[in-house]
Amino acid sequence: MAYLELRNLTFYYPGAAEPAVEEASLSVPAGQFVVLCGPSGSGKSTLLRLLKREVSPGGRIGGSIEFGGLSLGEWPARELAATIGLVMQNPDNQLVVDTVEHELAFGMENFGLERDEMRRRMAEMAGFFGLEPLLGRKTDELSGGQKQTVNVAAALLLRPRVLLLDEPLAQLDPLAARELLGMIKRLNDEWGITVIMSEHRIDDLLPLADKVVRMERGRIVFDGEAREFVREA
Ligand code: ADP
Ligand code: ADP
Numbered sequence: 001m002a003y004l005e006l007r008n009l010t011f012y013y014p015g016a017a018e019p020a021v022e023e024a025s026l027s028v029p030a031g032q033f034v035v036l037c038g039p040s041g042s043g044k045s046t047l048l049r050l051l052k053r054e055v056s057p058g059g060r061i062g063g064s065i066e067f068g069g070l071s072l073g074e075w076p077a078r079e080l081a082a083t084i085g086l087v088m089q090n091p092d093n094q095l096v097v098d099t100v101e102h103e104l105a106f107g108m109e110n111f112g113l114e115r116d117e118m119r120r121r122m123a124e125m126a127g128f129f130g131l132e133p134l135l136g137r138k139t140d141e142l143s144g145g146q147k148q149t150v151n152v153a154a155a156l157l158l159r160p161r162v163l164l165l166d167e168p169l170a171q172l173d174p175l176a177a178r179e180l181l182g183m184i185k186r187l188n189d190e191w192g193i194t195v196i197m198s199e200h201r202i203d204d205l206l207p208l209a210d211k212v213v214r215m216e217r218g219r220i221v222f223d224g225e226a227r228e229f230v231r232e233a
Helices: 044-051 077-083 100-111 115-129 144-156 174-191 226-232
Strands: 002-012 021-029 033-037 060-067 084-087 162-166 194-198 211-216 219-224
Touching: 002 044, 002 194, 021 044, 021 060, 021 211, 021 219, 033 044, 044 060, 044 084, 044 162, 044 194, 077 084, 077 100, 084 144, 100 115, 100 144, 115 144, 115 174, 144 162, 144 174, 162 174, 174 194, 211 226, 219 226
Parallel strands: 033 194, 033 211, 084 162, 162 194
Antiparallel strands: 002 021, 002 060, 211 219
């Protein structure tokens, strides 16, 4: 059964004459690794933000988004916030507090988790991402790859079932990008988290992807298996 289902999703930013996303329909089974590609301005970020109900108010939306059998509008905001994690493109935009440890604690505190549970999740996540040596460090002194790793770890501490990543590798050097990608793939394999990740250079991602979706000018122009995408390209 599809976990995430978009039907004819259309979105206009306030005052825009052209839609940023147009008649997009897409079905994503639970646990898939989906790569979303397409040129800059094709609507990838808008689509990802729509999935988390994070687009500018005043925009015009058409069509529907269903998630776990419920329409997105029926999800209580709090539950939605925990169930769908979003990592934005510029790692600096999401880092809000001073140290790595506080950054990781921030979302969990907002969520009102108990101290013991926070400590347990923090230790587990730091272990998974190899962040233990960085916990006391200031976030603004980290490398781009470390910052983005902290953002991914922070998004996961609320135990989302879906992780949306908006060009998470774009600002990383090739080695850091490969390392982060390896960790994202492990999350998908080991924890069964559904991953939807946008990127405009996708050669390295194709072998990992269950599904490739390509957007052009707001429309989904390809939706299929990675090997078919290779054949068409
Ligand atoms: P991509 O992520 O593929 O680069 P975007 O979703 O950022 O594409 O952009 C899709 C279209 O929406 C573009 O035409 C872009 O100019 C427009 N757009 C993006 N963000 C905004 C915004 N906040 N306000 C108005 N238009 C926007
Ligand atoms: P379980 O049903 O026992 O949680 P899973 O295979 O879903 O089995 O997960 C195994 C372990 O992986 C969990 O107990 C938890 O420690 C970790 N895990 C799974 N999903 C997430 C997530 N979204 N965020 C953080 N940790 C997770």
